[in-house]
Amino acid sequence: xTAAVTPGGPPALExxxxxxxxxxxxxxxxxxxxxxxxAPGERVxxxxxxxxxxxxxxxxxxxxxxxxxxxxxxxxxxxxxxxxERRGCAYLHQSPVLFPHLDVFENIAFPLRVRxxxxxxxxxRVASLLALLQLDGLGGRRTDAVSGGQRHRIALARALxxxxxxxxxxxxxxxxxxxxxxxxxxxxxxLSGPGLPALLLVTHDFDDAALLADRVxxxxxxxxxxxxxPARLFARPATLAVARFLGIPNQLPAVVGGxxxxxxxxxxxxxxxxxxxxxxxxxxxxxxxxxxxxLVAAADAVRLTPPGTGVDARVGAVRVRSARTTVLVEIDxxxxxxxxxxxxxxxxxxxxxxxxxxxxxxxxxxxxxxxPDR
Amino acid sequence: MTTASLPRxxxxxxxxxxxxxxxxxxxxxxxxxRASARDWFWPTLVPGTLSLDAWRALLAxxxxxxxxxxxxxxxxxxxxxxxxxxxxxxxxxxxGLRGRGRHVGAALVFLPVAAPPVALGVxxxxxxxxxxxxxxxxxxxxxxxxxxxxxxxxxxxGVFTSYDARVEEAARTLGAGRARxxxxxxxxxxxxxxxxxxxxxFLVSWAQVPLxxxxxGGAVRTLPVELLAFIDAGQDQYAAAAAIVLTVPALAAVSLxxxxxxxxxxxxx
Numbered sequence: 001x002t003a004a005v006t007p008g009g010p011p012a013l014e015x016x017x018x019x020x021x022x023x024x025x026x027x028x029x030x031x032x033x034x035x036x037x038x039a040p041g042e043r044v045x046x047x048x049x050x051x052x053x054x055x056x057x058x059x060x061x062x063x064x065x066x067x068x069x070x071x072x073x074x075x076x077x078x079x080x081x082x083x084x085e086r087r088g089c090a091y092l093h094q095s096p097v098l099f100p101h102l103d104v105f106e107n108i109a110f111p112l113r114v115r116x117x118x119x120x121x122x123x124x125r126v127a128s129l130l131a132l133l134q135l136d137g138l139g140g141r142r143t144d145a146v147s148g149g150q151r152h153r154i155a156l157a158r159a160l161x162x163x164x165x166x167x168x169x170x171x172x173x174x175x176x177x178x179x180x181x182x183x184x185x186x187x188x189x190x191l192s193g194p195g196l197p198a199l200l201l202v203t204h205d206f207d208d209a210a211l212l213a214d215r216v217x218x219x220x221x222x223x224x225x226x227x228x229x230p231a232r233l234f235a236r237p238a239t240l241a242v243a244r245f246l247g248i249p250n251q252l253p254a255v256v257g258g259x260x261x262x263x264x265x266x267x268x269x270x271x272x273x274x275x276x277x278x279x280x281x282x283x284x285x286x287x288x289x290x291x292x293x294x295l296v297a298a299a300d301a302v303r304l305t306p307p308g309t310g311v312d313a314r315v316g317a318v319r320v321r322s323a324r325t326t327v328l329v330e331i332d333x334x335x336x337x338x339x340x341x342x343x344x345x346x347x348x349x350x351x352x353x354x355x356x357x358x359x360x361x362x363x364x365x366x367x368x369x370x371x372p373d374r
Numbered sequence: 375m376t377t378a379s380l381p382r383x384x385x386x387x388x389x390x391x392x393x394x395x396x397x398x399x400x401x402x403x404x405x406x407x408r409a410s411a412r413d414w415f416w417p418t419l420v421p422g423t424l425s426l427d428a429w430r431a432l433l434a435x436x437x438x439x440x441x442x443x444x445x446x447x448x449x450x451x452x453x454x455x456x457x458x459x460x461x462x463x464x465x466x467x468x469x470g471l472r473g474r475g476r477h478v479g480a481a482l483v484f485l486p487v488a489a490p491p492v493a494l495g496v497x498x499x500x501x502x503x504x505x506x507x508x509x510x511x512x513x514x515x516x517x518x519x520x521x522x523x524x525x526x527x528x529x530x531x532g533v534f535t536s537y538d539a540r541v542e543e544a545a546r547t548l549g550a551g552r553a554r555x556x557x558x559x560x561x562x563x564x565x566x567x568x569x570x571x572x573x574x575x576f577l578v579s580w581a582q583v584p585l586x587x588x589x590x591g592g593a594v595r596t597l598p599v600e601l602l603a604f605i606d607a608g609q610d611q612y613a614a615a616a617a618i619v620l621t622v623p624a625l626a627a628v629s630l631x632x633x634x635x636x637x638x639x640x641x642x643x
Contacts (some may be wrong), residue, residue: 083552084547093544097540097541098546100541101559110545110548111548
């Protein structure tokens with residue numbers, strides 16, 4: 001899947017059918033046919049399970065990992081075989097890698113010294129970056145005498161000093177305590193606007209991806225499974241695999257017959273589903289009158305109702321998390337031979353039915369999706 | 375309880391330190407004494423006559439050990455620097471190998487270190503004769519480099535095994551090419567190990583006897599070779615004085631390198 005076309009001018013970064021092996025593993029185990037465009041100043045998050053190749057992709061773009069096929073372009077120019085220093089892509093490791101022999105000022109000045117910028121211009125540029133990243137007064141400090149959040153900001157300031165066309169951030173928020181995480185997230189959120197580089201960041205956190213990125217790429221099994229705006233990605237995963245990766249909890253067997261979908265939630269019209277058009281196309285292409293599918297619904301697309309309304313069910317467990325509370329309910333079986341169906345639905349933190357309570361369950365069909373089983 | 379038991383616990387350590395100091399210093403003290411004694415024969419415990427004749431003769435300008443001292447210093451400094459220049463990339467390359475490759479590579483590098491110097495010297499001697507370098511200072515330097523490079527390659531293998539190469543990746547993506555990354559990032563970060571390595575290479579050459587004798591063939595007169603000549607001739611007073619001259623620069627060189635390494639305000643690897 002390829003990203004939207006960049007309006008006006010060449011993309012800051014463009015990948016065409018990029019193949020990247022995973023170390024010495026067989027070629028089939030690597031990234032295959034990755035195509036992607038990132039506009040200047042655009043912010044893109046890459047999500048995917050561990051081992052999907054997110055870091056490998058960033059390193060390949062930076063020129064730190066060899067590719068075996070495809071093209072990498074920067075501002076329209078082919079840089080597939082170019083060394084890292086000629087790509088204009090600053091790569092930031094998961095934990096900030098600062099030069100231990102240089103103080104904070106000289107760390108930030110490093111890319112400017114490499115380009116032989118005059119002393120006055122170095123001082124002015126470093127001062128402006130120290131101010132931008134809220135590091136005023138720290139220029140003379142040793143890098144081992146600053147806090148964790150400051151180290152992240154120093155690394156960002158140093159990367160910006162290189163005037164890159166793209167910042168490649170490898171899990172910048174991983175392994176940080178909540179306070180530090182907020183600090184770095186705020187800093188990253190400020191790094192958007194005219195004149196700032198495109199930003200490509202790897203994250204495991206969907207909230208971070210949604211907050212920080214204009215687009216989110218889902219990397220599954222060595223290729224891009226979906227490339228979408230965050231809201232659309234979370235509302236309409238392109239495939240069952242993406243829905244599963246995003247952790248949408250309710251995945252029920254369903255049967256489409258005629259214009260309706262039959263599942264444990266009862267029968268709902270096909271036309272009201274969130275991906276009704278896709279489902280209709282799928283049925284039309286199959287020329288099938290009936291087909292087994294998987295119905296997928298987020299926890300907040302399933303509502304608890306008073307007993308006797310909706311589908312009869314019983315509360316089996318309550319899950320209290322920091323951000324939300326959900327209950328697991330077991331839908332009553334039509335016959336003792338049926339498989340048990342357990343669904344998760346979001347509830348208010350207080351006042352929800354307890355374990356063992358009889359409830360009704362109803363589905364907001366406009367937020368449900370159906371996918372072929374494979 | 376703690377204050378009472380501490381001195382008792384400290385005794386073994388104090389004794390061990392004293393024994394170490396005694397074993398290190400006693401030969402030097404005996405050498406100093408012997409170098410200043412004209413007559414000192416068994417079974418007398420103290421020298422008969424004190425004399426500085428040997429010192430005067432050995433340190434006289436234009437004669438004595440001056441030439442050998444210069445040759446030894448030149449060879450040792452060149453050996454330290456060149457062995458570092460060669461050993462650093464070899465050690466770095468070895469650190470990049472994994473599994474059996476690293477073991478085989480390290481074993482190959484260790485071979486000249488492990489081989490008996492005389493056996494090694496015979497092989498190198500034949501090679502130098504073929505190259506026309508036998509009996510010359512460059513030939514002796516080349517011979518000294520063989521074990522020195524082995525030592526330093528293994529030393530740098532250890533250094534780069536614990537070295538965080540991500541600093542170089544960061545520098546590259548910030549616009550620094552390979553060479554600038556090496557000089558602006560790698561070298562400053564490992565400055566201390568580099569200085570220590572030069573010191574180690576210096577010492578390998580400074581104390582080298584078998585390779586110097588075999589390849590130099592007596593034409594290249596280093597300090598250890600002169601020392602052996604004195605011993606061979608039974609000139610114990612001269613030999614003792616030469617031994618001190620041989621020891622002091624080595625200790626001074628080590629102290630200098632340690633001092634320089636401490637003054638480099640970089641993070642050790």
